[in-house]
Amino acid sequence: MLFQKRRRQIVLMVFRDRVLSLEIGGTPREIDISAFGESAPQAPIVEDGRVNHKALKEAVNASLSSLRSKASTADIALGNDLVFAETLPIDDTLSHQALKAHLDWELNHYVDRPENHIVNTAILRRSADGEQKTMLVVAIPKSWIEALRDVLHGLHLSLDAVDTDHFGAEYFFRAAVSxxxxxxxxxxxxxxxxxxxxxxxxxxxxxxxxxxxxxxxxxxxxxxxxxxxxxxxxxxxxxxxxxxxxxxxxxxxxxxxxxxxxxxxxLDPLRYITAPGHVAHLIQGHPATTGGIGLGLRSLDSRR
Missing domain, CATH: 3.30.420.40 (ATPase, nucleotide binding domain)
Structure with a gap:
């Protein structure tokens, strides 16, 4: 008989004033949440667009201390209001190089120094004539990614993926909700x-x-x-x-x-996945967990 290995993944949900963490795992047929943690540092984690490295480290360490996880990788779900996201109409005939230049020009209107951001894009829809597309653009400061990676490195964890709470919830909805x-x-x-x-x-x-x-x-x-x-x-x-x-x-x-x-x-994630009673009780009081759970599901799904 062939047994499937149960994979584990840590997910951190980072907001301005607190960090939530959970361990998600299982097989493609059976997903569960085994642990949950929360911590709010004395100082804001993000203030005036900058990450307080000390507060971030304090919150992540305290939040993860209750998990006692053996997972080696972690996903990060950032609070929506920490990340720039916008839809832009784009000429669908642009070459790859011209598109990059156009996106840099557009981002200059929204964020300071676009070159200092990690930029991800997705095409939402195209016009009937094929000449224009609506593109979702998400930009996260590179300094934030570096701060997150540094904190995780100190805990012997590698950073698997970073996204926003909302787009994680989108994935949860697509993957788990009929x-x-x-x-x-x-x-x-x-x-x-x-x-x-x-x-x-x-x-x-x-x-x-x-x-x-x-x-x-x-x-x-x-x-x-x-x-x-x-x-x-x-x-x-x-x-x-x-x-x-x-x-x-x-x-x-x-x-x-x-x-x-x-x-x-x-959107109640516990309608679609399982968790021990004490963990389920904690998650029910945190509607912000859905996006993080969605990112964890995406990571597990990508490793099938």
């Missing part, structure tokens, strides 16, 4: 501490992306109104809205349902 045939269109909203990231998924594929800042002092009703406006901007009927992220609260869901014509719910 989309009903009668509801192939889903709006996915990631509510962070200061930003809403919003995607339209059609048959599990991301078709549009947008973001909106959450103003200081915004109430649950204010945030619900912002999400409703993002849905309305799509110009089509969206029957299902799914929320995730650290800003997803019962009050926000209640406010959304009060003014929403369709279904609105929080």
């Amino acid at each position: 989309v009903p045939l009668h509801r192939p269109v889903i709006a996915l909203a990631g509510v962070g501490s200061s930003r809403i990231d919003f995607s339209l998924l059609r048959n599990g594929r991301t078709e549009t992306y947008s973001r909106r800042a959450i103003r200081d002092g915004a109430s649950s009703h204010d945030i619900a109104s912002d999400i409703n406006a993002m849905v309305s901007a799509l110009g089509e009927d969206v029957p299902s809205l799914v929320l995730h992220g650290e800003g997803t609260t019962p009050e926000l869901l209640e406010a959304l349902r009060a003014g929403w014509g369709g279904s609105a719910q929080a």
